[in-house]
Amino acid sequence: MSRYLLALLLPVVMIGCTPPEKVKYERYRVAGERLYQQYCANCHMMDGSGFQKLYPPISGTNWIIDNYEETFCLIKNGMNEPLTINGETYTLSMSGTKLTPLEIAEIATFMYNSWGFEKGLIDVAEAEAILDDCE
Numbered sequence: 613m614s615r616y617l618l619a620l621l622l623p624v625v626m627i628g629c630t631p632p633e634k635v636k637y638e639r640y641r642v643a644g645e646r647l648y649q650q651y652c653a654n655c656h657m658m659d660g661s662g663f664q665k666l667y668p669p670i671s672g673t674n675w676i677i678d679n680y681e682e683t684f685c686l687i688k689n690g691m692n693e694p695l696t697i698n699g700e701t702y703t704l705s706m707s708g709t710k711l712t713p714l715e716i717a718e719i720a721t722f723m724y725n726s727w728g729f730e731k732g733l734i735d736v737a738e739a740e741a742i743l744d745d746c747e
């Protein structure tokens with residue numbers, strides 16, 4: 613009987629004990645997915661595959677890994693230089709946004725933990741520090 617009770621209680625206890633960092637990560641990722649859908653998916657698609665020869669893919673390439681700081685800066689300030697990804701050159705420019713550092717951290721947490729990337733939480737403090745250094 614007591615073992616039965618334990619089996620019932622264990623999941624409850626485990627949820628209660630979810631580390632705060634994990635809760636924060638989930639909160640960021642979910643908010644980031646919503647923001648990405650709203651501000652980015654029109655061009656880059658929900659699966660990050662981009663759109664034909666107009667909008668570059670974010671998934672299926674390591675660009676955001678190799679250009680970590682620049683990724684934050686371009687979400688803020690946009691980008692206006694030809695870009696070659698997976699052998700395809702993209703010449704359109706991307707406008708900047710009025711997103712807050714927290715929103716950018718949330719979008720980053722979503723992107724860097726989707727499509728095979730597994731970077732974990734990107735905290736607002738980290739995003740703020742990077743954004744302060746953007747040109």
Ligand code: HEC
Nearest residue numbers: 651652655668669670675691692693694695702704705706
């Ligand atoms: C109107 C279409 C459009 C929207 C909306 C848009 N982008 Fe872009 N994005 C582009 C274009 C075009 C480029 C290439 C810019 C260049 O070559 O100068 C680009 C480049 C990028 C790159 C670098 C290359 C790559 O594919 O990895 C990243 C990362 C990126 N965008 C992320 C985002 C994020 C995050 C958002 C939402 C906050 C967003 N974009 C919204 C059109 C868009």
